[in-house]
Amino acid sequence: MIGTSTIEYIILRACILFLHNIAPTSLLYSALFLVSFLLDQNPHTYRLPFPIEVWLLSEAAFYTIVFLPYERYLQRAAIHPEPLSQEERAKLFARCNINVSDPEKYIRQWLLGAKVNDIKRENVKEFIRWAFWNAGDVLQRDEDEVEDYVRALEKLLGRSIPHGKGSAKSLRLTLDKVNCSHRSLFWYLCVSVVDTITFCSLLYNGFHFHRTSLACFVELFPFQPLTLVSGYESPVKHLTYWYRPHTSKTRLPILFIHGIGIGLYPYTNFLRELNTRGGEGCDGDVGIIAIEIMPISSRITHSALEKDVMVREIQTIIRHHGWAKFTLVSHSYGSIISTHLLKSPLTAPAIGNVVLIDPVSFLLHLPDVAYNFAARQPVYANEHLLWYFGSKDIGVAHTLARRFFWSENIIWKEDLGLEVEQWEEGRKVTVVFGGKDILVDTNTVGRYLIDASFEGPQISDKAIRMASEIKTAIVSGLVSVGGEEWKTRPWIGSGLEVLWFEQLDHGQVFELERTRRPIIKVIRVYTQARSSS
Template structure:
């Protein structure tokens, strides 16, 4: 959930960041001030001793754990799936080029905003080697193929790119240096407490926790004691999950995958609002939940393990829902023969996987300097969180997760996104979903504003949340009931299709601008 733009929210997020990042230095500063003002008597007070002990522990944590851990993350190489064939590479290249309208802007943003005079043929070849060949330069036996791609790029640009290599630096997610920031032990204590409370709420509400093997207890920090006390064992050695048994004969069950952040905690209101007779399988991706844990498996292994979990619960004809990072699994579900046959419909909330060939997601996650409060929160809580940064930088292959419009036409699919999304190019995605092109007009945007009222739950549809940032829609107390209503409609098993969807009398009301929400 991203904060808004108010001064109060800016102060709040900065306070949280400083507290959870520099607690050891804050305690050291307290010791210095207490000694300077009150002498030995002040620093020997029980409260002072407690603060000083916390400071010593935090400083040791930084020196003995964070610095070596940071060094180890940087040294680990990227892991890729098998190489694509030349025909598949060409198909991927041409598909991406076909729906890219402003090729010059496309190239400049992938080159970190460099001027075209600084971008030469070898710069773009270097980027293509990462994007299509999964390797670093210089070109070798594949130079002939690269030259063919360069000719097509120049043809679309309408002019020749200068030879040689310029000073421009390209964004190459898997080869760039991973930028991480420190988190105090207090932060992990807060995270562990939040995780425990979340688990208790879900289990009290009828969910069962399916844990990884007990041997995985020491492979994740903060420790999850439910791993030692589990009653149910996950079919996957790498993924834990919560499952609420499906009891309804009139509805379909749900498979849900969360976004980056702190796991399932922010989604409790949404999960509990869904009628209790509808089964929910909520899969946890701990590698993007601010955990210190083992690396995420490759996509081919990951989707097999998810298939094992679905088989364990004997789910069929389900609705797949992904939020933010969870939308990266959409293509995996649709490409897997086993899961595709069981997926009835898809709901993508704040999608980051659509038009993934565009530079917005990669650039905003790795190169953008935060200015606004929402960008600052994203930078600290997501972009530079060690586990998330490593997963996206060393265990992520964009072509495994990119979603194309044609993929979504195979079944009922709804895309829910905020009009002020600070991670993706919201207008480009909305235009691509609605008319298959990246070009849009203000008349198009006005029509998108009506999409919430006109949603039918049939075919490929866009729901545009005007004034909402990334992650704010499903967290908003005002918007959440409407999103849950759409989920319920997808879950319904009926042959009758109404012309409009109105779960309550307030569903079609207009929306205000971005809501300021607590984090």
């Protein structure tokens, strides 16, 4: 993630302008080429150099033959999960209402920032039908329940919502159009270069790539020719991954799940540093599995996997390598998959301690993540980066519009398993936030997590020394403000804790060694915890 300086804005906007105009330029040149070929006796007049001409004609063909039909194909309606029962809906609605700190913002942002005067009762009902029924309309017998929820929101707001329908429009991700932008062949060439760098880097650092079957090679674009040389095959149909063998007998291996972007490239240094031994006395290497999620990695491929399919495939991979327990680490969108793993009876028993970096799954009923990613009009350089290279990507846009169901993806503190019976001190969870995050309201989520968080056992002198070492490694700039002392609270390695980086934006914690270091130390401490069973 880049910053907000003027020079960064100019450079980024220039890059977006270039990439965005490749398609119209190639279409215009192809039209002129065709006209000159049909009408001119000398079709070589006004011709560009042959390599550039081949590129532009290829771009035009790719846009018309691949992108346009694929974009129409992606507009198919979402297959929503089974609707909740009335009791389950009421429980979910009540839970959400309890955790709304700013009711006016809550309503207005789900209605795309509409003015209060433009929001009337039917607008709010439209949002409620989508949020709690996954539908544009509900049966007549459910309308009374919808009305009850509107009354509950009125109590939350402290005012009445006028009858009628205003000009406000509700943000309904799974019902709205899949809003994506064309990606050129040139862009996919850049992705291939980055992919090659990632492949070579991870291979050099001791990871083995596990590919899907050779028959699935053509199902991913841009193609990955280097994967053909791998002698390791994934035990599942869809997921590919990088694996570092686990040889330690006293520590837990690590499962890492990345976020939206360009795959594992932003995490190569992080994985390399995790790959080093933990110091003297280690009895072997800590194994690492880094899952690749191609639908959110700037690729054209299969749709994002359904929740249950993803859980089963990860479970199969874990069992394939003989892991009975593991430490779970994820970033951003990876926290959604972590949510499913933590909730599933298939995988939850195998999860030891957890590190969630820039998670988006807490308080997902609040509009911040959906609005900031899918609806906000970008102004600053970092917002344009998130908008063009993130939310407008074909795979990402489809994933969020047709495969992202907030009520399934949300995780509450109670779901973290902080008192798992088979663990002597309960499961330990550390959540990492940046104070300048443009996607998540980290202040609100952080306060939610820390309030009445699980209190661990009496802190030992060793734990205090370890906490001091980790805390002093965190980037400077933290200031303890009234009511925000939780941001500077020492990390003690017990229960639910937060690491707060005041000056960092979403994803920036991976960019510098000094900001990665405290997270890596936390993970290494977490891998030392063993089950008592």
